[in-house]
Amino acid sequence: MEMFGTALMWATPLTNAAGAAVANPxxxxxxxxxxxxxxxxxxxxxxxxxxxFPVKVAGGKGSINGKAKFATIFGGMLETIMFGQAGSAGIQSVVYDTVGATVATTVTPTPPSSGTWLKDLGVIAAATGLAFKRVASAPGAGEYSVAAGVYTFAVGDAGKIVYIN
Structure with missing residues (x-):
């Protein structure tokens, strides 16, 4: 295993958001x-x-400032150190479809890792790269509607390959 990059950065919070001492940092x-x-x-x-020339030189006011740039930031750290909150289980992950699905009248994508569908991020036509337009109901050609993770397409779009995000 090779290490590369600057390093990992750790912090141990000694007080909570209200300023009270943490029992077990x-x-x-x-x-x-x-x-x-x-x-x-x-x-x-x-x-x-x-x-x-000066006969004596001494230090006066001083300051120390630091900056760090991160490739990854862990949410638990932000919750605890910045906001004084307890973490909650689970993650919300964006799925960018690069495989595509063949349109039937309805398509129900399966979220990865036994996840739960949460939000629509659009539909793209594989052949043209153009976005389908989201409508409330009764989609026409080049349109779709979505409710609870079930995508509905027009009969005229059946057989087309789309990327559902």
Whole structure:
């Protein structure tokens, strides 16, 4: 196995969103970091006496800032660190169809990983790359309607290959 990229970034929240101490702080993975930048600034104060050059130099106000860019970010980290929320099970995943389906009067796509259909993201004609128009009911040629994951097409579109997203 080869490691590549900047690194992984972890955080351990010590307080919750209300500022109360967390009883059992749990380390959380931010995600896969691609870039990191740390900037340290400090004012220098110079003491001048009768001389042309300072006789003493000391540090004044300072600040430390950091930036990180990520390839992946884990939602659990955002919930806990940013919003003080508890995580919930499950994910919502977008399915971009690259296989296609042959149109019958109705088509019911099967979501991957035993998932549940949640939202329509459009239908594209494989032959032309043009989007079908979504209508409330009784679709005509080049149109479709959808309810609870069941896509209904016009009889004239039967046999065409479409990408259902």
């Amino acid at each position: 749990t380390p959380l993975l931010f995600g896969t970091m691609q870039e990191a930048e740390i900037e340290i600034k400090r004012d220098l104060k110079q003491l001048h006496g009768q001389s042309q």
